[in-house]
Amino acid sequence: MGYKVVITGTTGMVGKGVLLECMDHPSIENILIVNRSSLGISHPKVRELLIDDFFDLSTISGELTGFDACFFCLGITSLGQSEASYTKTTYDLTLNFADAFIDQNEKSIFCYVSGTGTDTSEKGRVMWARVKGKTENALLRMPFKAAYMFRPGYIQPMKGIKSKTKWVQRMYNLFRPVYSILKHFPGAATNTSHMGLAMINTLDGAYRKQVLGNKEINELALCSTEN
Secondary structure, eight states: OOEEEEEEOTTSHHHHHHHHHHHHOTTEEEEEEEESSOOOOOOTTEEEEEOSOTTOOTTTGGGGOSOSEEEEOOOOOOTTOOHHHHHIIIIIHHHHHHHHHHHHSTTOEEEEEOOTTOOTTSOSSOHHHHHHHHHHHHHHHSOOSEEEEEOOSEEEOOTTOOOSSHHHHHHHHHHHHHHHHHTTSTTTEEEHHHHHHHHHTTTTSOOOOSEEOHHHHHHHHTSOTTO
């Protein structure tokens, strides 16, 4: 029997990259994607669950039962947001989903996409880093079988994935030749395929590091799930 996973944020670049790797991976049996808007994808492994409000999960709690892991890729930019607003849409929203998920899936795995520079002291000058650090700390205190904090820096989209924001996509197009050099330095950059493979390779809960930067993400992506 294969693994059953929930993925959030699959309309975004990272989440879609994780989804594509899960669809292709023989160890993944079933995938539930939870989105606000439809991804419009049809695949025998995939079922999509649409929800209007991630703060009200009462109507879908029964749908979150029987899973081995949650790959939480949902996130928003902090640009233009107050700390209170960003905390609500990052810390509060993530913990609300994590609480609902672990309530239905004891001893499961939780992978959270954070970012390079996250501040787990929660006292630094950078607002987004404090909030992400607070979120990481709370997740690591929860009684999951294992929780992994993914802190990528630069992420190159693969397998035809494109950003919905035109100027961001132009940036990725410009950086593609640079990435062809950076990929030879494991700590310098990662890509959407490695993000997905690394998450899949945490599913046995045996990986010892709880926080993964680019180097760890790239290394873990190349490991066998049996190691």
